[in-house]
């Protein structure tokens with residue numbers, strides 16, 4: 001059981017750094033704590049369709065996991081000037097534990113190319129412990145290129161050396177092109193066009209330039225994936241089912257200690273079809289089930305894995321339009337989310353009826369893994385650990 005002081009924030013910093021660094025500068029200890037799986041229950045899911053008493057679209061979350069864990073049904077995203085309730089922002093709130101006003105750093109794309117100013121939970125873990133990059137994983141959707149690059153902050157003490165690895169169809173396409181070109185698979189005009197395609201894909205990643213992107217473990221993972229699904233990227237499952245499949249295969253082969261899965265299917269409701277939302281919530285719930293069930297049969301994860309489930313943001317509740325939850329424009333409902341903590345050492349069947357903040361999730365993950373995330377706002381969710 002965890003000492004209360006280790007998760008309550010700054011007071012424990014001195015104690016923790018002795019533990020984390022073993023008193024030897026430069027030598028990080030092996031990580032021996034529980035694995036943590038962060039589930040972004042997105043993109044944009046309200047309480048009404050997930051955990052509310054009459055909600056019926058996430059039965060696994062609501063009826064199987066919540067009764068075995070600690071549920072925070074009153075989690076919110078802070079209402080502060082400039083803060084947006086959207087996917088990039090919410091993901092960074094979860095990753096860094098700090099609310100911030102983000103600006104797109106690359107004007108070539110209209111989107112959410114943001115840079116965190118404070119370390120992500122992945123950077124904190126890798127700075128405190130000897131955890132290789134392939135065991136600190138983010139699983140991303142195929143059409144969220146902006147979010148590919150949240151894998152490290154621009155904080156001067158952290159950053160790219162402590163980054164997480166990302167698994168996504170974008171990374172797969174890059175791998176396949178690099179591999180094919182290195183093996184001389186293409187000739188003449190085809191080779192030229194493949195080189196251009198790769199250069200275009202690599203140019204999207206403005207942040208990692210100069211950093212060797214290869215990792216033998218991840219390369220092997222993609223080689224296995226292409227051996228099974230082929231090289232096209234179109235035979236495998238799509239959308240959030242793909243994320244679940246990537247996550248389970250990554251657990252089996254890469255053994256991530258910390259993994260975040262950025263589910264997103266419910267967000268297709270932006271196009272205006274109500275059913276896309278509720279179906280999306282159900283697909284995320286089924287995907288959560290798949291990952292959770294795998295964690296209980298695999299010896300590396302069984303009895304040693306904590307799940308933290310939290311949406312990136314909620315959605316509007318606008319009664320004057322035909323799809324009240326079509327968007328998430330900083331309304332009260334878009335700030336109202338929830339969180340669930342599940343795992344060994346965590347209370348079962350507890351519902352915490354006080355308001356808590358989305359920014360507290362990062363420090364909660366850090367506390368579970370016994371390191372400090374000094375730049376995060378708020379405290380770890382203490383009910384998780386009693």
Ligand SMILES: [Zn+2]
Nearest residue numbers: 043044267270
């Ligand atoms: Zn959206």
